[in-house]
Amino acid sequence: METIFGLDALMLARIQFGFTVSFHFIFPALSIGLASYLAVLNGMYLWTRDESYLRLFKYWLKIFAISFAMGVVSGIVMAYQFGTNWSVFSDRAGPVIGPLMAYEVLTAFFLEAGFLGIMLFGRERVGNGLHMFATLMVAVGTVISATWILSVNSWMHTPAGFAMNEAGQYVPENWWEIIFNPSFPYRLAHSVTAAYLTTAFVVGGVGAWHLLRGRSGNAGVRTMFSMAMWMIVVTAPIQAVLGHEHGLNTYEHQPVKVLAMEGHFRSYEDGIPLILFGIPDQEAGEMRHALEIPRLGGPILKKGWNGSLDGLDTVPDELEPPVAPVFYAFRVMVGLGVLMIALGVWGLAARLRGTLYDATWLHRAMLAMGPSGFVAVIAGWLTTEIGRQPFVIYGELMTADAVSPLGTAAVAASLVAFIVIYFAIFGAGIVYILRLMGHAPELGERGVRAEPGPIRTAGVTPAPQLGEGSRGAQHPAE
Numbered sequence: 001m002e003t004i005f006g007l008d009a010l011m012l013a014r015i016q017f018g019f020t021v022s023f024h025f026i027f028p029a030l031s032i033g034l035a036s037y038l039a040v041l042n043g044m045y046l047w048t049r050d051e052s053y054l055r056l057f058k059y060w061l062k063i064f065a066i067s068f069a070m071g072v073v074s075g076i077v078m079a080y081q082f083g084t085n086w087s088v089f090s091d092r093a094g095p096v097i098g099p100l101m102a103y104e105v106l107t108a109f110f111l112e113a114g115f116l117g118i119m120l121f122g123r124e125r126v127g128n129g130l131h132m133f134a135t136l137m138v139a140v141g142t143v144i145s146a147t148w149i150l151s152v153n154s155w156m157h158t159p160a161g162f163a164m165n166e167a168g169q170y171v172p173e174n175w176w177e178i179i180f181n182p183s184f185p186y187r188l189a190h191s192v193t194a195a196y197l198t199t200a201f202v203v204g205g206v207g208a209w210h211l212l213r214g215r216s217g218n219a220g221v222r223t224m225f226s227m228a229m230w231m232i233v234v235t236a237p238i239q240a241v242l243g244h245e246h247g248l249n250t251y252e253h254q255p256v257k258v259l260a261m262e263g264h265f266r267s268y269e270d271g272i273p274l275i276l277f278g279i280p281d282q283e284a285g286e287m288r289h290a291l292e293i294p295r296l297g298g299p300i301l302k303k304g305w306n307g308s309l310d311g312l313d314t315v316p317d318e319l320e321p322p323v324a325p326v327f328y329a330f331r332v333m334v335g336l337g338v339l340m341i342a343l344g345v346w347g348l349a350a351r352l353r354g355t356l357y358d359a360t361w362l363h364r365a366m367l368a369m370g371p372s373g374f375v376a377v378i379a380g381w382l383t384t385e386i387g388r389q390p391f392v393i394y395g396e397l398m399t400a401d402a403v404s405p406l407g408t409a410a411v412a413a414s415l416v417a418f419i420v421i422y423f424a425i426f427g428a429g430i431v432y433i434l435r436l437m438g439h440a441p442e443l444g445e446r447g448v449r450a451e452p453g454p455i456r457t458a459g460v461t462p463a464p465q466l467g468e469g470s471r472g473a474q475h476p477a478e
Helices: 009-048 051-084 087-121 128-157 175-179 184-212 219-253 255-262 323-353 360-368 372-388 408-437
Strands: 162-164 170-172 274-281 286-293 391-393
Touching: 009 051, 009 128, 009 184, 009 372, 009 408, 051 087, 051 219, 051 408, 087 128, 087 170, 087 175, 087 391, 128 175, 128 184, 128 372, 184 219, 184 360, 184 372, 219 255, 219 323, 219 360, 255 323, 255 372, 274 323, 323 360, 323 372
Parallel strands: none
Antiparallel strands: 162 170, 274 286
């Protein structure tokens, strides 16, 4: 078989899909959370008439619009690969996958597209009520879109409700079982919460950046940082619980993936250790230089302190996933999750001491953790998808049997083109987003126009409009 730098057409096709999905994943992870955040900001403005909320709404609306657009474009390119690099998969799984993808367009994308224009440009044209409804519909649409996409992905991990026809295609028998397959509820809850947490760290990181630049007198900066820290301290522990439950569900339906995640090359008869770190040696079938806690892995997997476990030594070599990337990616995700919880607790302690806006080291840590949500979701995606190998539909269709009959040179050329174009176009978009984040929310934020009547900044008494150089009264979010 022809190879380029030791990579055949199958591996290059997998790398190409992994690259485009990882790039795409960045934008929905932000836009899903930002859509809901914008709905909250708009609602808080209508409730309190506090202009800082309107200022923040306009500030983040521009960032949302750009990330939403880049998410749509990168998603379309990703979908094309089903027909180019994975045509066999498309042919065999199309009767199941095709309708689900169409439902996503008909229910979610049309909903988002229908109300996005009103959300972006319609406040002065349709009134606050309809504008708020449009903002809510865009937020709901992003979650519905995630629901359908995750249903498709979950079915590939835990296929259910299907039969095989004479042509070897997977055809639907029970749509309820297909949509609500065994891993879908766990994957949906874990992924959507991850999007909200990712957005909280982006918003908090931007707030921390401006606080470090001496802009604590800007009411919008204080509000965004406070709201982000509330979201983190509440959501991060919930995400840890959801992740644990998702892991137990994975062990029930994809035990080999969990063995790779935990690095269990050998079986255990009396107590399962929790391997914290190590160097996987898949060829030798062992974890080198392992740092582990004896017996703790048993209770985590609900097997008790003296539980037994069949390791990867009971799995045929050809059915094992690549252990090293799964093992390390899982630890990146979990490690970042622990740091997120710790940062949330730190922020809560600073709030209770009344130093939330003066804790320089907290702001530095928040700024450093700003991109952590993106890293965590990509690490989680790598854990999930590489851990499913060598199957594209778990237990049913091997990845090697799903790829298009393309030449290695053709796949390599398209991969190089994707890398160059993605970094040029989407790189420019990301740079522009960072430039937008680089300035603080201002009274002159484009499109901001206060409603008639006094502006309240504390929810009680009127107050003058505040610029960056003044310090305002405390906001409801603080």
